[in-house]
Every structure is written in C-alpha cells, then in structure tokens.
Amino acid sequence: MAVKLASETTFRRIVDTILSASKAEHTFISFGDGESSTLRFANNQVAQNVSVREPSVSVRVAFGQKVGSSSTNRLDAASLTTLVRQAETIARLAPEDPEYLPPLPKQSYLRVPSFRDSTASISPMDLAKRTKPVIDQCAKNGLVGAGILSNSVSARGVAASSGLFGYEQSTEAEFSLTATAGDSSGWTYNSHRDIEALEIAARTDRAVDKAIRSREPREIPAGHYPVILEPAAVAGVFGVFFWSADAKSYYKGDSPFVGKVGSTVLDTRLTVRTDPTHPDLMGDGFDGSGLATRQQVWIENGVLKQLYYDRFTAKEHGVEPTPRPSAPVMSFSGPAVRSIDELIAGTKRAVLITNFWYIRSVDPADLTITGMTRDGTFLVEDGKIVAGVKNFRFHDSPLRCFQQVDAATVPMESITMERGKMLLPAVRLPDFHLSSVTKF
Numbered sequence: 001m002a003v004k005l006a007s008e009t010t011f012r013r014i015v016d017t018i019l020s021a022s023k024a025e026h027t028f029i030s031f032g033d034g035e036s037s038t039l040r041f042a043n044n045q046v047a048q049n050v051s052v053r054e055p056s057v058s059v060r061v062a063f064g065q066k067v068g069s070s071s072t073n074r075l076d077a078a079s080l081t082t083l084v085r086q087a088e089t090i091a092r093l094a095p096e097d098p099e100y101l102p103p104l105p106k107q108s109y110l111r112v113p114s115f116r117d118s119t120a121s122i123s124p125m126d127l128a129k130r131t132k133p134v135i136d137q138c139a140k141n142g143l144v145g146a147g148i149l150s151n152s153v154s155a156r157g158v159a160a161s162s163g164l165f166g167y168e169q170s171t172e173a174e175f176s177l178t179a180t181a182g183d184s185s186g187w188t189y190n191s192h193r194d195i196e197a198l199e200i201a202a203r204t205d206r207a208v209d210k211a212i213r214s215r216e217p218r219e220i221p222a223g224h225y226p227v228i229l230e231p232a233a234v235a236g237v238f239g240v241f242f243w244s245a246d247a248k249s250y251y252k253g254d255s256p257f258v259g260k261v262g263s264t265v266l267d268t269r270l271t272v273r274t275d276p277t278h279p280d281l282m283g284d285g286f287d288g289s290g291l292a293t294r295q296q297v298w299i300e301n302g303v304l305k306q307l308y309y310d311r312f313t314a315k316e317h318g319v320e321p322t323p324r325p326s327a328p329v330m331s332f333s334g335p336a337v338r339s340i341d342e343l344i345a346g347t348k349r350a351v352l353i354t355n356f357w358y359i360r361s362v363d364p365a366d367l368t369i370t371g372m373t374r375d376g377t378f379l380v381e382d383g384k385i386v387a388g389v390k391n392f393r394f395h396d397s398p399l400r401c402f403q404q405v406d407a408a409t410v411p412m413e414s415i416t417m418e419r420g421k422m423l424l425p426a427v428r429l430p431d432f433h434l435s436s437v438t439k440f
Helices: 008-021 077-093 124-140 200-213 231-238 247-252 311-317 340-345
Strands: 026-042 045-053 056-063 066-072 144-160 165-180 185-192 223-229 270-274 296-300 328-332 349-363 368-381 384-388 392-396 412-414 422-424 427-437
Touching: 008 026, 008 056, 008 077, 008 144, 008 165, 026 124, 045 124, 056 077, 066 077, 124 144, 124 165, 124 200, 165 200, 185 200, 185 349, 185 368, 200 368, 223 231, 223 340, 231 349, 231 368, 231 412, 231 422, 247 311, 340 384, 349 392, 349 427
Parallel strands: 223 349, 328 422
Antiparallel strands: 026 045, 026 056, 026 144, 056 066, 144 165, 165 185, 223 427, 270 296, 270 328, 349 368, 368 384, 368 392, 392 427, 412 422
C-alpha cells in the first residue's frame, strides 16, 4: 500500500496550531488519517476495487458549559484556524450542556500491538491475487461466491488544552465469503491486524463445505432445542451485553442488571474480560475521549463484577470512569474441547448454528433479542451432521440461555456484520428458543 500517514510530528504541528488559535476555556482535538483498499467480488468475479484516503480533524471548544464543535479535512494552518473560529462561534450560541466535562488530563497509555507491516504493504494487486483461489474454489464446486478482502492503515490522535496527548497507528485486514447454491449457503468472516492471520484458505474450505452440506435442507419444527453455537453465533447472542452493561441505565432503573452487580448472571464457568493488548483483537490504547484503555474483568466465574461508567456518570457517583468495553474475551473454565468438530462429535442431538443476522431488541429489561439463523444451520445426531435444516427465527436472552453451558471450546476469533471482533468459544447450550421456521 506504501501509504505515508500523517506522523506524530505532523499531528503535534496540528495541535500546536489549533491551541495557539483557540480563545476558548477548553479545547479538545480529535484527529484521524488513513487509507483503505477494498476488493469486492460477486458472481465469482471481481466487482470492485476501491482505495480511499480520509484525513480529518475535529475540534470541540467550551466556554464554561457552552460547547461547540467543527471538523475539516484540510490540514493547513489557515484552515485549522478557521476551524477553531467556527467551533467558537457555535459554542457562544449554544445552550449550556449540563453534562459537559472538561478534557481529561494527561494519560498513560498501554502499548497496543496495533500495527503490522505485512498488512500495510499489501497492494490492490496483492488483494486480487489472494482472492482468485477463493473464487476458483467456489466455481469448481458449483457455488456462487461473494465477499470482500480489504486492508487499511490508519493514524489517530487526541489532544487537549489540558495537556492530554495520544497518537497511534494501526492496520486492519478483513476477509468475508458467502458461498451460495440454489437452496443453501456457507459463510465466513474474519478481521485481524495482520493480513497473514486471516486464514483465508481454511475459512474458504469451511464456507464451501457448509454450502455443500446444507443443500436440500429439511424443515424441522420450531421449539426449544439443544444448540451448538459457533463463535459468530455466540457473538450475535452475547454481544448485546456490551451495549447494556452501562451504569447510566443502571442508576435510571431501566437496566437488565439492576440489583445484579455482585450476583451470578451466567454459568459459573464463564468469565468475560476485555484485553486491548491481545494480538488477535482490535484494541486501541485510548478511546474517543482520550481515556486510557486497560484490561478489565466484567464477569468472573459467572458473577457480574462491574459496569461501564462514562465520565459524567462516574463523576456523579464518585468512581473512576471505565473505557467502553472493547476487545472482549470469553473463557470457559471447565474442560474445553479444541475444535467445533470435537464439540459436534460429543453431541447426541442438537441444532448447529453458524451465524445470526438482523438481530434486534425485544425486551431490554431482560435482554431478550430476536434474529434469524443464517448461512449454515444443521441437524446434529449421534455426533455427526446429518442434514442441513431450514433457518429459524429465535427469541431468547443471553441471561437465560447462558445460565447453563454443557460444553465449550477454547476462545476463537469471532466477528459478524453486527458485532465487532471478539474471542469467544463455540458452546453447546441445553435449551435455546427457536421460535419459528423461515421459508428458506
């Protein structure tokens, strides 16, 4: 890709220009620069190859509790000065914001392994060469392949009149494939800082195999079933936790966790933590406000240990703010099998679910959600996949269905179109509510 991003020196020049021009009581600066290349393929051929460069600077200023912000993609001194003046004009006209807090003081940031030369050096032609075997394999098996392969390199920074300063560079690569036949499909998706770690060949094999094995799907009745959830399906069901475990809704009384901090909410062998330094995850050293990220335990041996405190709620209750949960890891302390195939082999009867989609909230009070299975739903009997089955709609809550876990793998890479990157086990649950059957 050979991208020359705005360096830390360039960002410091931007910061100095803005702070020198600002007349506000508080000034906060957010910066981003990056380039991405995305190859899209469909109908077993390359459909698009796009590269985008996106620099941006945003400024938020405050006079007391009156706050204004503005942004630009121009980095010269005159444009940055104009940017500050625009934000100041907006602030002077704005009503007071009762929840506004001054910028954070200087922070100490973790060293996060977020940059890989292997990803930064990939060219659009390299993306095409890595995609060709994927397309060829789909065509050879009578399937239609569609998906993406992309890489990006970016820089981000935060700074403020309080002395706050942070800058980091990162890379990201993504691969997805949906392989379809007339009445079946198989799917895979992964992202990683290192493009060499995407496991494109192995993931293509699995997606193609799912599409082939799920042909001529049976229809089995809706109801409560034992299920095997692959890691992406676990992300679909459990991911709602990270948007719900916030202290603000807890103190307002509309959180599903009211009265449950310090209580058991999941199987006692499950622990959920976040680790921004994990090399297989997409962690950052700081969040959008400049707050330093850190390793945190949210659920330990099934017990809810803490909630997410934004800065205002933390100040209200006299506690330290917590970075929003990112880079999650779920682990199972019981005997764990090594693979999904081993999990299947130890199963008498269950529905195997690859992924969920179109997930929506039904009842926030108990985290009940709904959605549909997708891209590989199978009937497992006596340790073997015996047939593809038609997809289901489900209605369930992770706070109910994860009360008991019959078996689990070690944590595996997991990402979906609706959830960010996580490390989650595949699990076998004794009871999951598949509420209705779809037509395909």
